[in-house]
Amino acid sequence: xxxxxxxxxxxxxISFDSKTFSKRxxxxxxxxxxxxxxxxxxxxxxxxxxxxxxxxxxxxxxxLIVGVALQMLWYQQAYRTVAWKDGGTYAEAVQxxxxxxxxxxxxxxxxxxxxxxxxxxxxSYDDTGSLSDDLATSMxxxxxxxxxxxxxxxxxxxxxxxxLTAQDVVYTVGLMKSAEVRSVMYGNWIDVTAEAVNDxxxxxxxxxxxxxxxxxxxxxxxxRHILEDVAPGSIRQSGFSVSPTGSGxxxxxxxxxxxxxxxxxxxxxASPSYYKxxxxxxxxxxxxxxxxxxMMRALQTGExxxxxxxxxxxxxxxxSFNIKQYPVNSGVYALFNSDSPVLKELKIRQALQAGxxxxxxxxxIGYDVPDLYLPFVDGQLTGQGIPAPVPVDIAKAKxxxxxxxxxxxxxxxxxxxxxxxxxxxxxxxxxxxxxxKVLERLAGQWRELGIKVTTDIKDPSDPTxxxxxxxxxxxxxxxxxxxxxxxxxxxxxxxxxSSQASRLGYNFANYRNNISDDALxxxxxxxDPALRNQKYKAFAAQWLKDVPAIGLYQSVMQYVxxxxxxxxxxxxxxxxxxxxxxxxxxxxxxxxxVYKTP
Numbered sequence: 001x002x003x004x005x006x007x008x009x010x011x012x013x014i015s016f017d018s019k020t021f022s023k024r025x026x027x028x029x030x031x032x033x034x035x036x037x038x039x040x041x042x043x044x045x046x047x048x049x050x051x052x053x054x055x056x057x058x059x060x061x062x063x064l065i066v067g068v069a070l071q072m073l074w075y076q077q078a079y080r081t082v083a084w085k086d087g088g089t090y091a092e093a094v095q096x097x098x099x100x101x102x103x104x105x106x107x108x109x110x111x112x113x114x115x116x117x118x119x120x121x122x123x124s125y126d127d128t129g130s131l132s133d134d135l136a137t138s139m140x141x142x143x144x145x146x147x148x149x150x151x152x153x154x155x156x157x158x159x160x161x162x163x164l165t166a167q168d169v170v171y172t173v174g175l176m177k178s179a180e181v182r183s184v185m186y187g188n189w190i191d192v193t194a195e196a197v198n199d200x201x202x203x204x205x206x207x208x209x210x211x212x213x214x215x216x217x218x219x220x221x222x223x224r225h226i227l228e229d230v231a232p233g234s235i236r237q238s239g240f241s242v243s244p245t246g247s248g249x250x251x252x253x254x255x256x257x258x259x260x261x262x263x264x265x266x267x268x269x270a271s272p273s274y275y276k277x278x279x280x281x282x283x284x285x286x287x288x289x290x291x292x293x294x295m296m297r298a299l300q301t302g303e304x305x306x307x308x309x310x311x312x313x314x315x316x317x318x319x320s321f322n323i324k325q326y327p328v329n330s331g332v333y334a335l336f337n338s339d340s341p342v343l344k345e346l347k348i349r350q351a352l353q354a355g356x357x358x359x360x361x362x363x364x365i366g367y368d369v370p371d372l373y374l375p376f377v378d379g380q381l382t383g384q385g386i387p388a389p390v391p392v393d394i395a396k397a398k399x400x401x402x403x404x405x406x407x408x409x410x411x412x413x414x415x416x417x418x419x420x421x422x423x424x425x426x427x428x429x430x431x432x433x434x435x436x437k438v439l440e441r442l443a444g445q446w447r448e449l450g451i452k453v454t455t456d457i458k459d460p461s462d463p464t465x466x467x468x469x470x471x472x473x474x475x476x477x478x479x480x481x482x483x484x485x486x487x488x489x490x491x492x493x494x495x496x497x498s499s500q501a502s503r504l505g506y507n508f509a510n511y512r513n514n515i516s517d518d519a520l521x522x523x524x525x526x527x528d529p530a531l532r533n534q535k536y537k538a539f540a541a542q543w544l545k546d547v548p549a550i551g552l553y554q555s556v557m558q559y560v561x562x563x564x565x566x567x568x569x570x571x572x573x574x575x576x577x578x579x580x581x582x583x584x585x586x587x588x589x590x591x592x593x594v595y596k597t598p
Contacts, residue, residue: 084280084566088589091285093295093307097461098264098288100241101252103220104175104183108461109309110288112578114266117284118246119220122150122169125579127570129329129488131214135164135221135247145209145527150217152200156275158223159251166196171224173204180232185219187504188494209525211532212489221247249274249585250284263289279585290461292433299560305589306561309577311433313366323560326574329487330555331372332435334427334442335480336548338510342425343478347404349547353390355397355449356442362553364441365434370554374540377554380490382533387541397449408450415450424452428471429481431459438552439481473503480508483555488575490536493520496543511548515539565589 096108103115126132135156140149156164173194176185193205206213223245230238242255250268257264268284287304289295292311298304299317312323334356336343343349362369370378373389398408406415406423415423427443429435436457443453456477460467470476484495494500497520500507516539523535557577561567568586 084588084591086280086588086590087282088565089283089285090281090306090565090567090587090589091287091304093287093289093298093304093310095290095292095295095309096288097290098255098266098286100236101244101255101266102222102236102241104181104185104222105236105241107184108288109577110286113308113581114268114286114288115220116248116578116581117250117268117286117584118244118248118252119222120156120164120247121220122152122217123214124218125488125575125582127582129570129575129579131218131488135169136217139214145211145525146206148204148206148213148217149197150202150204152202153275154200156247157273158225158245158247159271160226160245161273162223162225164221164223164247165199166202167199168221168224169202170194170196171228172219172222175222175227175232175235176219178232181235188216209527211524211527212491215487215489215491223247247275249276249279253283258287262294263287274585277585280588281584284584291431305565306559306567308557308559308580310558310560311366312558312560317560320563321560322563323558324569325367326557326559326569326580327370327377328555328557328577329377329575330483330485331375331377332438332481332483332552332555333549334552335482335509336550337475337478337480337508338512338548339475340478342423345404346547347400348406351397351400351404351449352446353397353547353550354393354400356445356550357392358550358552359392360445361438361441364437365553366437367556367558369556372551372554373544374551375486375492375496375543375549376490376536376540377486380486381537381540385534385537387537387544390544394449401449401451406450413447413450414452422452423450424454425478426454426456427479427481428456428458428477430467431457431461435481442481442552472508475508475510481552482508485576490532491524493524496520496539496548509548511546513542513546515542516546564591566591 092113094110094113096110098108098110098114100106100111101114101118103112103119106112106115121134122136123131124134135152136150137153138151141147142149152166152169158164173189173192175181176183176189177192179186191207195203195205197203204213204217226245227235227238227240230240235241244252246252249271251271252266253269254267255264256267264287266286266288268286270279270282270284272278285304287298289298295304295307295310296312296316299307299310299312299321317323334352336349336352338344358371358373362371371389372378374381374387401408401415401423405417407417408415417423425446427439429439439455439457443455446453458465458467458471472480484492486492494506496507496509496511496516498507498512498517499505501510501512519535519539519542523532523539526532526535557574557580559567559569559580566588567580568583568588569580570583574580
């Protein structure tokens with residue numbers, strides 16, 4: 001304790017001397033200044049001397065950094081790529097109004113496209129154009145060929161979560177057969193009986209053997225639990241037509257009219273419970289436009305990012321757009337009304353056949369389309385003995401017209417008969433840019449033969465014209481420039497058998513020939529492909545002789561899309577325009593950069 005007290009006393013004796021502190025601070029300041037002059041300021045001159053070297057080295061270092069960055073950018077494809085991802089909205093333009101979403105009444109391309117996205121069917125066409133299972137899992141055909149038993153999946157639900165069963169299939173067939181419903185498929189199902197064996201098995205009974213019946217099972221199945229309380233005659237006007245319950249890859253969220261009122265848009269959402277797997281797209285917008293001009297404007301303004309069935313040329317679009325062409329199993333024909341006073345004469349039809357240069361007609365379209373001279377598309381007839389095309393022979397055509405009694409006098413441009421009546425034909429077609437180009441060139445070729453040609457372009461979307469009731473059903477034309485949907489199977493009975501030459505039939509040429517009738521009826525009743533092939537060859541040969549029509553070209557679907565989307569359409573898988581959706585589950589509208597895995 002004594003030592004501690006002594007230490008404390010010594011601490012108490014320490015005093016602060018300001019003079020001494022000032023002297024020491026001054027010495028420290030002087031010392032610091034001397035060191036600064038010696039080690040910093042005196043070296044500045046040396047830094048100025050080496051600044052050139054410093055700048056050079058800094059420049060070299062900067063160039064190295066830039067070079068490394070550029071190298072990473074140039075070679076990033078070695079370790080990075082772009083991948084399509086789930087989500088996004090696909091907006092597609094299609095020609096035709098969307099007045100109904102009920103497949104029983106879908107007639108326009110837009111309506112048929114919408115119903116393909118909303119509904120499923122027993123069978124559909126895959127990406128090779130072949131018939132494949134959809135709702136069906138297997139099919140058994142009886143020995144007589146008149147009974148088809150189809151087994152169905154048991155994991156399919158409607159968009160309201162009710163299970164889809166065989167009773168829905170039977171109910172749909174009943175609607176297609178009903179005269180009160182007036183479905184567009186009515187004539188094809190009148191004599192077919194459907195019955196549910198159990199919840200997942202349905203049996204179809206036919207009045208006679210029909211080899212291509214499986215292709216008829218691609219109809220859209222409708223929900224019985226939604227429609228069974230609606231009177232058949234009221235189904236077209238029911239709320240189901242604008243707000244349907246479906247079982248397809250997409251469900252309807254809203255059917256709206258565009259802001260300017262020009263067209264309707266079906267807003268669809270991906271169905272997460274779709275039995276084949278949810279689509280990659282989150283949403284699908286289907287825009288139904290009245291004509292091609294509206295579709296082009298929508299593409300150019302970015303309202304849509306794709307369009308199906310356009311007549312666009314590459315020069316009409318920005319260079320960034322992609323255009324692909326897909327041949328479809330349809331043909332465009334000049335159909336001769338055999339009941340027309342002028343075209344009853346075989347020699348006149350033969351003259352038109354010889355005087356029509358279909359190659360020049362195809363050139364007028366502006367893009368390549370396949371040749372078509374038979375009532376079948378290329379590839380449907382195989383082997384030896386396929387009839388050859390009739391060559392163009394203008395001299396022969398004029399000679400045949402002379403033989404038929406239609407002479408061209410000197411100084412005249414129109415042929416006349418002995419009574420002084422001019423040789424005149426009226427060609428009717430529907431409003432379509434491609435048809436109109438072909439019509440103009442066709443009329444020009446026939447006028448050069450001395451025929452007075454008048455043309456009439458109908459607008460099927462105009463309710464005041466009622467194209468079906470005023471033109472098609474009464475056969476109100478001499479020549480009809482029109483497309484016939486042939487399909488995958490070469491059964492063209494509906495277009496050329498004499499039994500279909502009626503007001504409600506599809507034999508628009510009113511073609512009647514016993515040899516052709518026998519060949520068509522026999523072919524559809526045979527299941528042996530080789531035998532059917534021979535029957536159809538015999539029919540094709542007779543068809544070319546009788547000239548009920550001239551095949552002009554095979555239809556092609558032009559598909560235009562922006563690089564920002566990826567439609568997964570296969571060239572071999574488009575039997576009809578609406579079948580482009582066979583792999584719609586894999587379509588994409590968004591992509592992101594990703595690193596490659598080693």
